[in-house]
Amino acid sequence: MALRHSVEMEPYSGPEPGDLIEIFRPHYQHWALYLGDGYVINVTPVDEGPSVALSSAKAVVSGKARVRMQLLKEVVGSNTYHINNKYDAKYTPLPVKDIIRRAKRFIDQEVSYDVLGNNCEHFVTMLRYGEGVSEQxxxxxxxxxxxxxxxxxxxxxxxxxxxxxxxxx
The missing domain is CATH 1.20.5 (Single alpha-helices involved in coiled-coils or other helix-helix interfaces)
Structure with missing residues:
Protein backbone atom coordinates (compact mmCIF):
# COMPACT_ATOMS: atom_id res chain seq x y z
CA MET A 1 0.00 0.00 0.00
CA ALA A 2 1.46 3.33 -1.02
CA LEU A 3 1.26 6.32 1.27
CA ARG A 4 1.40 10.04 0.72
CA HIS A 5 2.59 12.20 3.56
CA SER A 6 3.11 15.91 3.13
CA VAL A 7 4.43 17.03 6.51
CA GLU A 8 8.20 17.36 6.15
CA MET A 9 9.09 18.80 9.54
CA GLU A 10 8.03 15.83 11.66
CA PRO A 11 8.52 12.09 11.14
CA TYR A 12 5.52 10.08 10.00
CA SER A 13 3.90 8.33 12.90
CA GLY A 14 0.67 7.16 11.28
CA PRO A 15 -2.86 8.31 11.78
CA GLU A 16 -4.19 9.23 15.20
CA PRO A 17 -7.74 8.54 16.38
CA GLY A 18 -10.08 11.17 14.94
CA ASP A 19 -7.93 11.88 11.85
CA LEU A 20 -9.57 12.20 8.45
CA ILE A 21 -8.18 9.76 5.89
CA GLU A 22 -8.37 10.71 2.21
CA ILE A 23 -8.18 7.70 -0.10
CA PHE A 24 -7.31 8.33 -3.73
CA ARG A 25 -9.50 6.23 -6.03
CA PRO A 26 -9.00 6.43 -9.82
CA HIS A 27 -11.61 9.19 -10.41
CA TYR A 28 -12.50 10.52 -6.97
CA GLN A 29 -11.46 10.57 -3.33
CA HIS A 30 -13.07 8.37 -0.69
CA TRP A 31 -13.00 9.52 2.93
CA ALA A 32 -12.80 7.62 6.21
CA LEU A 33 -12.21 8.55 9.85
CA TYR A 34 -9.45 6.80 11.78
CA LEU A 35 -10.66 5.11 14.99
CA GLY A 36 -7.37 3.60 16.16
CA ASP A 37 -5.70 0.18 16.14
CA GLY A 38 -5.72 0.10 12.33
CA TYR A 39 -9.50 0.64 12.01
CA VAL A 40 -11.51 3.33 10.25
CA ILE A 41 -15.19 4.13 9.96
CA ASN A 42 -16.59 4.92 6.53
CA VAL A 43 -19.75 4.73 4.46
CA THR A 44 -20.13 1.86 2.01
CA PRO A 45 -22.97 0.61 -0.19
CA VAL A 46 -25.73 -1.18 1.70
CA ASP A 47 -25.10 -4.32 -0.36
CA GLU A 48 -21.32 -4.00 -0.43
CA GLY A 49 -19.61 -6.75 -2.34
CA PRO A 50 -15.93 -7.53 -2.79
CA SER A 51 -15.23 -4.61 -5.16
CA VAL A 52 -13.87 -1.60 -3.29
CA ALA A 53 -13.60 0.42 -6.52
CA LEU A 54 -17.35 0.37 -7.15
CA SER A 55 -18.39 1.16 -3.57
CA SER A 56 -19.29 4.81 -3.97
CA ALA A 57 -20.92 4.22 -7.36
CA LYS A 58 -23.27 1.64 -5.80
CA ALA A 59 -24.18 4.03 -2.96
CA VAL A 60 -24.94 6.79 -5.47
CA VAL A 61 -27.41 4.61 -7.35
CA SER A 62 -29.17 3.26 -4.25
CA GLY A 63 -29.21 6.54 -2.27
CA LYS A 64 -28.33 4.49 0.81
CA ALA A 65 -25.09 3.59 2.51
CA ARG A 66 -24.03 1.51 5.47
CA VAL A 67 -21.56 2.77 8.05
CA ARG A 68 -18.85 0.21 8.60
CA MET A 69 -15.83 -0.20 10.83
CA GLN A 70 -13.07 -1.77 8.72
CA LEU A 71 -9.33 -2.11 8.69
CA LEU A 72 -7.72 0.88 6.97
CA LYS A 73 -5.61 -1.40 4.78
CA GLU A 74 -8.76 -3.16 3.51
CA VAL A 75 -10.53 0.11 2.69
CA VAL A 76 -7.46 1.50 0.92
CA GLY A 77 -6.79 -1.69 -1.04
CA SER A 78 -4.31 -0.96 -3.85
CA ASN A 79 -4.99 2.80 -3.75
CA THR A 80 -3.01 5.46 -1.90
CA TYR A 81 -4.11 7.55 1.06
CA HIS A 82 -3.01 10.29 3.38
CA ILE A 83 -4.08 11.93 6.61
CA ASN A 84 -5.95 15.10 5.64
CA ASN A 85 -7.39 17.18 8.45
CA LYS A 86 -7.61 20.07 5.98
CA TYR A 87 -10.55 21.79 7.63
CA ASP A 88 -8.83 22.23 11.03
CA ALA A 89 -8.00 25.86 10.21
CA LYS A 90 -11.66 26.64 9.54
CA TYR A 91 -13.46 24.36 12.03
CA THR A 92 -12.39 23.35 15.52
CA PRO A 93 -12.19 19.57 15.84
CA LEU A 94 -14.31 18.09 18.58
CA PRO A 95 -12.47 16.35 21.43
CA VAL A 96 -11.14 12.97 20.22
CA LYS A 97 -13.18 11.00 22.77
CA ASP A 98 -16.36 12.70 21.46
CA ILE A 99 -15.40 12.03 17.82
CA ILE A 100 -14.86 8.33 18.53
CA ARG A 101 -18.00 8.03 20.67
CA ARG A 102 -20.12 9.70 17.95
CA ALA A 103 -18.53 7.52 15.25
CA LYS A 104 -19.16 4.26 17.09
CA ARG A 105 -22.88 5.08 17.39
CA PHE A 106 -23.13 4.89 13.59
CA ILE A 107 -21.43 1.50 13.07
CA ASP A 108 -23.69 -0.88 11.09
CA GLN A 109 -26.34 1.83 10.67
CA GLU A 110 -27.93 2.53 7.30
CA VAL A 111 -27.71 6.21 6.30
CA SER A 112 -28.87 8.19 3.30
CA TYR A 113 -26.24 8.90 0.66
CA ASP A 114 -26.18 11.76 -1.82
CA VAL A 115 -23.06 12.77 -3.75
CA LEU A 116 -23.78 16.50 -3.50
CA GLY A 117 -25.13 16.84 0.01
CA ASN A 118 -24.43 13.74 2.07
CA ASN A 119 -21.38 11.84 0.82
CA CYS A 120 -18.46 10.10 2.55
CA GLU A 121 -16.58 13.38 3.10
CA HIS A 122 -19.67 15.03 4.61
CA PHE A 123 -20.05 12.04 6.93
CA VAL A 124 -16.51 12.04 8.36
CA THR A 125 -16.29 15.84 8.65
CA MET A 126 -19.59 15.80 10.55
CA LEU A 127 -18.01 13.34 12.98
CA ARG A 128 -14.78 15.36 13.39
CA TYR A 129 -16.17 18.91 13.39
CA GLY A 130 -19.89 18.59 14.02
CA GLU A 131 -20.51 19.97 10.53
CA GLY A 132 -20.56 18.07 7.25
CA VAL A 133 -18.49 19.75 4.54
CA SER A 134 -17.08 18.61 1.21
CA GLU A 135 -14.56 20.67 -0.72
CA GLN A 136 -14.68 17.99 -3.41
Missing amino acids: VDNTITALGIATVVLGAFSVMGLLWSRSRERKN
Whole structure:
Protein backbone atom coordinates (compact mmCIF):
# COMPACT_ATOMS: atom_id res chain seq x y z
CA MET A 1 0.00 0.00 0.00
CA ALA A 2 1.46 3.33 -1.02
CA LEU A 3 1.26 6.32 1.27
CA ARG A 4 1.40 10.04 0.72
CA HIS A 5 2.59 12.20 3.56
CA SER A 6 3.11 15.91 3.13
CA VAL A 7 4.43 17.03 6.51
CA GLU A 8 8.20 17.36 6.15
CA MET A 9 9.09 18.80 9.54
CA GLU A 10 8.03 15.83 11.66
CA PRO A 11 8.52 12.09 11.14
CA TYR A 12 5.52 10.08 10.00
CA SER A 13 3.90 8.33 12.90
CA GLY A 14 0.67 7.16 11.28
CA PRO A 15 -2.86 8.31 11.78
CA GLU A 16 -4.19 9.23 15.20
CA PRO A 17 -7.74 8.54 16.38
CA GLY A 18 -10.08 11.17 14.94
CA ASP A 19 -7.93 11.88 11.85
CA LEU A 20 -9.57 12.20 8.45
CA ILE A 21 -8.18 9.76 5.89
CA GLU A 22 -8.37 10.71 2.21
CA ILE A 23 -8.18 7.70 -0.10
CA PHE A 24 -7.31 8.33 -3.73
CA ARG A 25 -9.50 6.23 -6.03
CA PRO A 26 -9.00 6.43 -9.82
CA HIS A 27 -11.61 9.19 -10.41
CA TYR A 28 -12.50 10.52 -6.97
CA GLN A 29 -11.46 10.57 -3.33
CA HIS A 30 -13.07 8.37 -0.69
CA TRP A 31 -13.00 9.52 2.93
CA ALA A 32 -12.80 7.62 6.21
CA LEU A 33 -12.21 8.55 9.85
CA TYR A 34 -9.45 6.80 11.78
CA LEU A 35 -10.66 5.11 14.99
CA GLY A 36 -7.37 3.60 16.16
CA ASP A 37 -5.70 0.18 16.14
CA GLY A 38 -5.72 0.10 12.33
CA TYR A 39 -9.50 0.64 12.01
CA VAL A 40 -11.51 3.33 10.25
CA ILE A 41 -15.19 4.13 9.96
CA ASN A 42 -16.59 4.92 6.53
CA VAL A 43 -19.75 4.73 4.46
CA THR A 44 -20.13 1.86 2.01
CA PRO A 45 -22.97 0.61 -0.19
CA VAL A 46 -25.73 -1.18 1.70
CA ASP A 47 -25.10 -4.32 -0.36
CA GLU A 48 -21.32 -4.00 -0.43
CA GLY A 49 -19.61 -6.75 -2.34
CA PRO A 50 -15.93 -7.53 -2.79
CA SER A 51 -15.23 -4.61 -5.16
CA VAL A 52 -13.87 -1.60 -3.29
CA ALA A 53 -13.60 0.42 -6.52
CA LEU A 54 -17.35 0.37 -7.15
CA SER A 55 -18.39 1.16 -3.57
CA SER A 56 -19.29 4.81 -3.97
CA ALA A 57 -20.92 4.22 -7.36
CA LYS A 58 -23.27 1.64 -5.80
CA ALA A 59 -24.18 4.03 -2.96
CA VAL A 60 -24.94 6.79 -5.47
CA VAL A 61 -27.41 4.61 -7.35
CA SER A 62 -29.17 3.26 -4.25
CA GLY A 63 -29.21 6.54 -2.27
CA LYS A 64 -28.33 4.49 0.81
CA ALA A 65 -25.09 3.59 2.51
CA ARG A 66 -24.03 1.51 5.47
CA VAL A 67 -21.56 2.77 8.05
CA ARG A 68 -18.85 0.21 8.60
CA MET A 69 -15.83 -0.20 10.83
CA GLN A 70 -13.07 -1.77 8.72
CA LEU A 71 -9.33 -2.11 8.69
CA LEU A 72 -7.72 0.88 6.97
CA LYS A 73 -5.61 -1.40 4.78
CA GLU A 74 -8.76 -3.16 3.51
CA VAL A 75 -10.53 0.11 2.69
CA VAL A 76 -7.46 1.50 0.92
CA GLY A 77 -6.79 -1.69 -1.04
CA SER A 78 -4.31 -0.96 -3.85
CA ASN A 79 -4.99 2.80 -3.75
CA THR A 80 -3.01 5.46 -1.90
CA TYR A 81 -4.11 7.55 1.06
CA HIS A 82 -3.01 10.29 3.38
CA ILE A 83 -4.08 11.93 6.61
CA ASN A 84 -5.95 15.10 5.64
CA ASN A 85 -7.39 17.18 8.45
CA LYS A 86 -7.61 20.07 5.98
CA TYR A 87 -10.55 21.79 7.63
CA ASP A 88 -8.83 22.23 11.03
CA ALA A 89 -8.00 25.86 10.21
CA LYS A 90 -11.66 26.64 9.54
CA TYR A 91 -13.46 24.36 12.03
CA THR A 92 -12.39 23.35 15.52
CA PRO A 93 -12.19 19.57 15.84
CA LEU A 94 -14.31 18.09 18.58
CA PRO A 95 -12.47 16.35 21.43
CA VAL A 96 -11.14 12.97 20.22
CA LYS A 97 -13.18 11.00 22.77
CA ASP A 98 -16.36 12.70 21.46
CA ILE A 99 -15.40 12.03 17.82
CA ILE A 100 -14.86 8.33 18.53
CA ARG A 101 -18.00 8.03 20.67
CA ARG A 102 -20.12 9.70 17.95
CA ALA A 103 -18.53 7.52 15.25
CA LYS A 104 -19.16 4.26 17.09
CA ARG A 105 -22.88 5.08 17.39
CA PHE A 106 -23.13 4.89 13.59
CA ILE A 107 -21.43 1.50 13.07
CA ASP A 108 -23.69 -0.88 11.09
CA GLN A 109 -26.34 1.83 10.67
CA GLU A 110 -27.93 2.53 7.30
CA VAL A 111 -27.71 6.21 6.30
CA SER A 112 -28.87 8.19 3.30
CA TYR A 113 -26.24 8.90 0.66
CA ASP A 114 -26.18 11.76 -1.82
CA VAL A 115 -23.06 12.77 -3.75
CA LEU A 116 -23.78 16.50 -3.50
CA GLY A 117 -25.13 16.84 0.01
CA ASN A 118 -24.43 13.74 2.07
CA ASN A 119 -21.38 11.84 0.82
CA CYS A 120 -18.46 10.10 2.55
CA GLU A 121 -16.58 13.38 3.10
CA HIS A 122 -19.67 15.03 4.61
CA PHE A 123 -20.05 12.04 6.93
CA VAL A 124 -16.51 12.04 8.36
CA THR A 125 -16.29 15.84 8.65
CA MET A 126 -19.59 15.80 10.55
CA LEU A 127 -18.01 13.34 12.98
CA ARG A 128 -14.78 15.36 13.39
CA TYR A 129 -16.17 18.91 13.39
CA GLY A 130 -19.89 18.59 14.02
CA GLU A 131 -20.51 19.97 10.53
CA GLY A 132 -20.56 18.07 7.25
CA VAL A 133 -18.49 19.75 4.54
CA SER A 134 -17.08 18.61 1.21
CA GLU A 135 -14.56 20.67 -0.72
CA GLN A 136 -14.68 17.99 -3.41
CA VAL A 137 -18.37 18.81 -4.02
CA ASP A 138 -17.80 22.58 -3.80
CA ASN A 139 -15.03 22.35 -6.42
CA THR A 140 -17.20 20.25 -8.73
CA ILE A 141 -20.14 22.66 -8.46
CA THR A 142 -17.84 25.63 -9.13
CA ALA A 143 -16.36 23.91 -12.19
CA LEU A 144 -19.83 23.07 -13.50
CA GLY A 145 -20.92 26.68 -12.98
CA ILE A 146 -17.92 28.01 -14.89
CA ALA A 147 -18.48 25.50 -17.70
CA THR A 148 -22.13 26.54 -17.94
CA VAL A 149 -21.19 30.24 -18.19
CA VAL A 150 -18.55 29.53 -20.85
CA LEU A 151 -20.92 27.35 -22.89
CA GLY A 152 -23.62 30.01 -22.57
CA ALA A 153 -21.22 32.69 -23.79
CA PHE A 154 -20.24 30.57 -26.80
CA SER A 155 -23.92 29.96 -27.57
CA VAL A 156 -24.67 33.70 -27.50
CA MET A 157 -21.62 34.44 -29.64
CA GLY A 158 -22.70 31.76 -32.14
CA LEU A 159 -26.22 33.17 -32.27
CA LEU A 160 -24.92 36.71 -32.83
CA TRP A 161 -22.50 35.50 -35.53
CA SER A 162 -25.31 33.58 -37.24
CA ARG A 163 -27.60 36.64 -37.23
CA SER A 164 -24.76 38.80 -38.52
CA ARG A 165 -24.25 36.42 -41.46
CA GLU A 166 -28.00 36.39 -42.18
CA ARG A 167 -28.08 40.20 -42.37
CA LYS A 168 -25.14 40.22 -44.82
CA ASN A 169 -26.97 37.82 -47.17
